[in-house]
Amino acid sequence: xxxxxxxxxxxxxxxxxxxxxxxxxxxxxxxxxxxxxxxxxxxxxxxxxxxxxxxxxxxxxxxxxxxxxxxxxxxxxxxxxxxxxxxxxxxxxxxxxxxxxxxxxxxxxxxxxxxxxxxxxxxxxxxxxxxxxxxxxxxxxxxxxxxxxxxxxxxxxxxxx
Amino acid sequence: xxxxxxxxxxxxxxxxxxxxxxxxxxxxxxxxxxxxxxxxxxxxxxxxxxxxxxxxxxxxxxxxxxxxxxxxxxxxxxxxxxxxxxxxxxxxxxxxxxxxxxxxxxxxxxxxxxxxxxxxxxxxxxxxxxxxxxxxxxxxxxxxxxxxxxxxxxxxxxxxxxxxxxxxxxxxxxxxxxxxxxxxxxxxxxxxxxxxxxxxxxxxxxxxxxxxxxxxxxxxxxxxxxxxxxxxxxxxxxxxxxxxxxxxxxxxxxxxxxxxxxxxxxxxxxxxxxxxxxxxxxxxxxxxxxxxx
Ligand SMILES: Cc1cc2nc3c(=O)[nH]c(=O)nc-3n(C[C@H](O)[C@H](O)[C@H](O)COP(=O)(O)OP(=O)(O)OC[C@H]3O[C@@H](n4cnc5c(N)ncnc54)[C@H](O)[C@@H]3O)c2cc1C
Ligand code: FES
Ligand code: FES
Numbered sequence: 001x002x003x004x005x006x007x008x009x010x011x012x013x014x015x016x017x018x019x020x021x022x023x024x025x026x027x028x029x030x031x032x033x034x035x036x037x038x039x040x041x042x043x044x045x046x047x048x049x050x051x052x053x054x055x056x057x058x059x060x061x062x063x064x065x066x067x068x069x070x071x072x073x074x075x076x077x078x079x080x081x082x083x084x085x086x087x088x089x090x091x092x093x094x095x096x097x098x099x100x101x102x103x104x105x106x107x108x109x110x111x112x113x114x115x116x117x118x119x120x121x122x123x124x125x126x127x128x129x130x131x132x133x134x135x136x137x138x139x140x141x142x143x144x145x146x147x148x149x150x151x152x153x154x155x156x157x158x159x160x161x
Numbered sequence: 162x163x164x165x166x167x168x169x170x171x172x173x174x175x176x177x178x179x180x181x182x183x184x185x186x187x188x189x190x191x192x193x194x195x196x197x198x199x200x201x202x203x204x205x206x207x208x209x210x211x212x213x214x215x216x217x218x219x220x221x222x223x224x225x226x227x228x229x230x231x232x233x234x235x236x237x238x239x240x241x242x243x244x245x246x247x248x249x250x251x252x253x254x255x256x257x258x259x260x261x262x263x264x265x266x267x268x269x270x271x272x273x274x275x276x277x278x279x280x281x282x283x284x285x286x287x288x289x290x291x292x293x294x295x296x297x298x299x300x301x302x303x304x305x306x307x308x309x310x311x312x313x314x315x316x317x318x319x320x321x322x323x324x325x326x327x328x329x330x331x332x333x334x335x336x337x338x339x340x341x342x343x344x345x346x347x348x349x350x351x352x353x354x355x356x357x358x359x360x361x362x363x364x365x366x367x368x369x370x371x372x373x374x375x376x377x378x379x380x381x382x383x384x385x386x387x388x389x390x391x392x393x394x395x396x397x398x399x400x401x402x403x404x405x406x407x408x409x410x411x412x413x414x415x416x417x418x419x420x421x422x423x424x425x426x427x428x429x430x431x432x433x434x435x436x437x438x439x440x441x442x443x444x445x446x447x448x449x450x451x452x453x454x
Binding site: 021023028045046049060064066068112115130135 | 162163164165166167168169171192195196199200203204212214216240263264265266267269270350351352
């Protein structure tokens, strides 16, 4: 009784039409159907944060969302944020501060950090820690990641001043 | 792991969702935010034949103040509770609690209805609605039912809902004059499920509690409205009386053993939270000092 469902959505600003089985989650849809493999899949139960993407401007776990639930939505992946230059400074700070090692968690970390910086212009370390608390880094880059996010917040604040 | 195959239906109205549930019985599962259902399906703990997606039902979302209650639609998301001026004014306990529910990306999709229907005993919002003496509004084939929060939770992941019913809203009495609240939990990491937590509502007048409701969570198979609070109502709270209440609390708890804590540790932490709560709400820090005796 499980039949493909037609969906239409925007992915990184591009209109996409597809037929998907209900069980396909958004992470697999992005990776397998659209070959956007920047969205990583770790735990598939919402714990690790590697699959974080933006849906209608808000971060979500793409492993806990069905592709069919993205009908009519605007999805942004790390490829979109990267190509538009929106997170270029954050990416540079991650490189400079050694905040990425194997890079598995990095797309999710970048999207989550950018989400915080959009909401709070100068978060303190505690706020950064809390906002990133749902993202695992197996390479234990946590301190370096905090440093990178904090440094980016500072340079953005200086640029605005 | 991936979810097993299932059929998918996007409900177009509450009535339509109820028809779909009636047609498929317990082979159907309601999908709200998916933040508990999807992990369970991905782990193959659940494999419904059909998923009824109620996510698009705008009629189930948002807040309304009606007389002395704040009505919160079932699909209202955690992030909406955090940011809502109505919640901050009328039910600040929910705002304080929801900051501890999971992480931002999960709070952007998880809903209050889903959290209450899921009824994880370590969950924050069930204990809050019990402490707040809220009413859960449910709709089914026979119409609407109103269930007191204290009677809604039946056990681990078990509620008074039947498979053909939808939780549609929660009614919370608005915070009256002199109401104060306390929320705290112990968790391994911010956003993790609590090891022990307490959501409390009190009315304080002349240095005494005239009303005091303690909603403990992660100390049993469901949120617990602790009767130990009764000892402290309309009484002059002394260190001795508080110690008696703490002993009474330990007796009524039935904590589970798990990787996070032993029952003895949970009893101890619950007593610490009780003391902290009483000291904070009565603004008498000396009462908390008793905790480390
Ligand atoms: C990594 C992680 C950490 C988490 N940490 C916490 C935490 O610390 N505290 C906490 O409380 N929660 C936590 N959660 C769970 C999360 O908060 C969910 O939002 C919540 O428990 C379920 O809400 P939902 O809307 O996503 O429901 P869903 O997942 O859609 O549904 C949950 C269950 O309720 C049923 N249901 C949903 N809505 C209705 C309705 N209106 N009527 C009838 N039945 C319904 C579904 O059929 C299903 O059985 C966590 C989740 C994850 C993935
Ligand atoms: S893969 Fe989605 S949170 Fe881990
Ligand atoms: S850099 Fe390897 S998991 Fe974070």
